[in-house]
Amino acid sequence: MLLNSRLMYKLGFLKSTVFIVALVFMWIFIKFRTFLWICRINGAGGKVQGVRSRVQGARRCGLECCLFVVMLVLGLVGCGGDAPLPTVVPLAVLLPPPPTPILAATELRPATELRPATELRPATEPLPATATAVSPPTLISAETAVPPDIITAAQQIAHSNPNQFQWTDDVNAADLQLVLNVGQPFAEWVYAVAAPFPTVADGISLAEIQSAWQGDTQSFVIASSDLPALKIFFGSAGTAVSTTPSAELVDTLWKQRPSYTILPFHQLTPRLKVMQLDGISPHDPDFDLSVYPLVLSVGIEGEETAVSNFLTTWNGSTTNRDPAKITRVAMTGVTALVRATAHQMELNGVSYPGTAVSPILTSADITHVSNEVSFSATCAYPDPFGGTSFCSRDSYFQLLTDIGVDVVELTGNHLNDLGRENLIRSLEMYTNAGMSTFGGGADLAEAEKPLLITHNNNQIAFLGCNPVGPTYAWATADLPGSRPCDDGIYEQISELNEDGYVVIATQQYHEFYHYAATAQQQVDFKKLAAAGATAVSGSQGHHAQGFDFHNGAFIHYGLGNLFFDQMNNLGTRQTFVDTYVIYDNQLISIDLWTGLIENYARPRDMTPQERTAVLTATFNASEWKENNE
Structure with a gap:
C-alpha cells in the first residue's frame, strides 16, 4: 500500500506541473493582449473613440482575468484529489477520522482517510530482516569396533552440543x-595381555596368541565389548576364545585358569598379571608404542570442516595409557645394614648390595625401603658374626641414595637398639637427603602422621605400625620410635580412602619362617584391607610369604629380606620387590621382581628356574579362592 501511494503521488505531481505550465502561458497571453489594447488606444487620436476603447478593453481584460482565476482554482482542486501524500500516523495513537461524504464510485477518497493500522509504518522503520537458515546438526556415528569409552565420550559431546552435533546409530x-586405523587420528588405544595373578609364566609371543586365537589349544576369555576391536588384530576367533560380560571377566578367568585375556590397558586390575608380549610390557617405564603390536588408532572421517569442528570440541581421552597419569611405587622388605651385610659393604664398597636390584628401584617413581636400623656416628666396624643389637655406620647411607630411595619406613624393631638419639639423628639425615618417612618419628604424634604424596595427580598415602615392639622401639608422647598399632590406624585408613587416596598400609608383624601366612596374620592384615587400604604389605618378612586379595585390596604377607645377611635358609634369601602401578588414581597392577641374596648382602635376579620355584611356592601357600572378594 505504501509503494502504491508513492506511485500515485508521483503521477499527481506530474499532472499538476503540466497544468501550472499551461496557466503560465495563458497568463502571458492575457498580458500580451492587454499590451496591444493599450497601444491601439494611444494611436487612435480620438477622444471619444479612446473612451470607448478603454471601456471595451477593460471588459475584455476583466473577462480574461476571471477566466484565469477560474481555471487556476479548478486546476488546483483537480490536482489535489489525485494522489495525497502518505500520512504518518503513530500506531499507538489513532484519531477517529472526520465524517466522510458519500462519494461517487470513481471518486478518490479524501487525503485525511486513515489506513488500517496494520498497514501503517513510520517512514524510518526498517524492513524486516530476512531470517537466517539454521544448519541441521552434524550426525555422528561409529564403527562397531571403536572402543566403548570413545563412543561414550562422543555421545556426551553430542548431548552437550545439540545444535552442533547429534548421535546416530545409523552409520550410513x-x-x-x-x-579405526584410518581417517584423521585423534586417539590411541593400548591393549594388554593378562592372566590371573597366580600365573607363573611371565610372557607370551604374538605368534602364540595368533595360533591360540584361531585354534583350540589355549583358553582366551574376552569381554564381549572388546571382541570387535580384537578381531582387527587377530581376525575371527576360534573355539578357544570365549566371551563374557566385562563385569564378569576377572572372575571367569580365575575359574578357568590357566587362561588369558586381552583388554584395554586402563581396565587392568590387581587380580590380573600383565604378560610381556614378545618381551615388552605396557608397564615398562620406557614403553614404546611404535614397537608394541596391540595399539589401535582411533580416527574420524567426514567433511573437512565438520571433522575440524569435532576435533576442536573433543574433550575425551586421546589415549588410555597416558604416561602423565602413571605412578610406579616400588615396595621392598627388610633393610638392615649390619653384621655380614655391612662387612661386605666394607669389603666391596657401600653400593655393592644394590648393584643388581638398583635398576628396578631407580626406575620407580617412588621407591620404598623399611630401614630397621638407625645410623650412628660411633657405630663400630661390623662384625659378621655379631649379635642382634644393631647400628649402621654413616657411610652406609650412600647405598640408600644410590638405589633412589624416596620413602623410608620406620616401623622397625631395632630403631632404638643403641639409643633413641640415633633415631633423632637419622631423621635429620633422611630429611637432609630429601627422603620422607612414615610409621615412626621424633614422637608419637609424628609417628602417627600419614605420609601423603601426590605424583602425576595420583594421591598416595603411606601408613604403618609395629604391633610387636619391643617397648623401647615404640614412640611415646615425647620420645622417638615406631608407631604402635591401635584402632586409630583403621580410622585414618578409612578417612584417607574416603578422601580419594590410594592407601598403602604396612605392618612390622611377628616373624614366621614359612611361606604361608598364619591364621591370625591373615585376620590382622585383612582388617587393614577392610578399613579401606588399597594395598597391605608385610615389612617384617625376613622369609618370603604368600599373597591374598581382600575387599578389593592386594595383600603381600611378607616380601623377604632386601638387604640382610640371613643366608642359612632359601626362604630368607628369596626376596620380592612389588611395583604397584597406579593409573589415574587407581591401583591397576602389581609387577613382582624376584631376587636371590648372595654373598650375605646382594640380591640378584633369579634364574627362570629359581623364579618359577619361588612363585610356585608362594602361590601355593596363598590359598587362592575362586572368588577373592
Whole structure:
C-alpha cells in the first residue's frame, strides 16, 4: 500500500506541473493582449473613440482575468484529489477520522482517510530482516569396533552440543564416522595381555596368541565389548576364545585358569598379571608404542570442516595409557645394614648390595625401603658374626641414595637398639637427603602422621605400625620410635580412602619362617584391607610369604629380606620387590621382581628356574579362592 501511494503521488505531481505550465502561458497571453489594447488606444487620436476603447478593453481584460482565476482554482482542486501524500500516523495513537461524504464510485477518497493500522509504518522503520537458515546438526556415528569409552565420550559431546552435533546409530546416515586405523587420528588405544595373578609364566609371543586365537589349544576369555576391536588384530576367533560380560571377566578367568585375556590397558586390575608380549610390557617405564603390536588408532572421517569442528570440541581421552597419569611405587622388605651385610659393604664398597636390584628401584617413581636400623656416628666396624643389637655406620647411607630411595619406613624393631638419639639423628639425615618417612618419628604424634604424596595427580598415602615392639622401639608422647598399632590406624585408613587416596598400609608383624601366612596374620592384615587400604604389605618378612586379595585390596604377607645377611635358609634369601602401578588414581597392577641374596648382602635376579620355584611356592601357600572378594 505504501509503494502504491508513492506511485500515485508521483503521477499527481506530474499532472499538476503540466497544468501550472499551461496557466503560465495563458497568463502571458492575457498580458500580451492587454499590451496591444493599450497601444491601439494611444494611436487612435480620438477622444471619444479612446473612451470607448478603454471601456471595451477593460471588459475584455476583466473577462480574461476571471477566466484565469477560474481555471487556476479548478486546476488546483483537480490536482489535489489525485494522489495525497502518505500520512504518518503513530500506531499507538489513532484519531477517529472526520465524517466522510458519500462519494461517487470513481471518486478518490479524501487525503485525511486513515489506513488500517496494520498497514501503517513510520517512514524510518526498517524492513524486516530476512531470517537466517539454521544448519541441521552434524550426525555422528561409529564403527562397531571403536572402543566403548570413545563412543561414550562422543555421545556426551553430542548431548552437550545439540545444535552442533547429534548421535546416530545409523552409520550410513552419519556425516562423521569414528573409525579405526584410518581417517584423521585423534586417539590411541593400548591393549594388554593378562592372566590371573597366580600365573607363573611371565610372557607370551604374538605368534602364540595368533595360533591360540584361531585354534583350540589355549583358553582366551574376552569381554564381549572388546571382541570387535580384537578381531582387527587377530581376525575371527576360534573355539578357544570365549566371551563374557566385562563385569564378569576377572572372575571367569580365575575359574578357568590357566587362561588369558586381552583388554584395554586402563581396565587392568590387581587380580590380573600383565604378560610381556614378545618381551615388552605396557608397564615398562620406557614403553614404546611404535614397537608394541596391540595399539589401535582411533580416527574420524567426514567433511573437512565438520571433522575440524569435532576435533576442536573433543574433550575425551586421546589415549588410555597416558604416561602423565602413571605412578610406579616400588615396595621392598627388610633393610638392615649390619653384621655380614655391612662387612661386605666394607669389603666391596657401600653400593655393592644394590648393584643388581638398583635398576628396578631407580626406575620407580617412588621407591620404598623399611630401614630397621638407625645410623650412628660411633657405630663400630661390623662384625659378621655379631649379635642382634644393631647400628649402621654413616657411610652406609650412600647405598640408600644410590638405589633412589624416596620413602623410608620406620616401623622397625631395632630403631632404638643403641639409643633413641640415633633415631633423632637419622631423621635429620633422611630429611637432609630429601627422603620422607612414615610409621615412626621424633614422637608419637609424628609417628602417627600419614605420609601423603601426590605424583602425576595420583594421591598416595603411606601408613604403618609395629604391633610387636619391643617397648623401647615404640614412640611415646615425647620420645622417638615406631608407631604402635591401635584402632586409630583403621580410622585414618578409612578417612584417607574416603578422601580419594590410594592407601598403602604396612605392618612390622611377628616373624614366621614359612611361606604361608598364619591364621591370625591373615585376620590382622585383612582388617587393614577392610578399613579401606588399597594395598597391605608385610615389612617384617625376613622369609618370603604368600599373597591374598581382600575387599578389593592386594595383600603381600611378607616380601623377604632386601638387604640382610640371613643366608642359612632359601626362604630368607628369596626376596620380592612389588611395583604397584597406579593409573589415574587407581591401583591397576602389581609387577613382582624376584631376587636371590648372595654373598650375605646382594640380591640378584633369579634364574627362570629359581623364579618359577619361588612363585610356585608362594602361590601355593596363598590359598587362592575362586572368588577373592
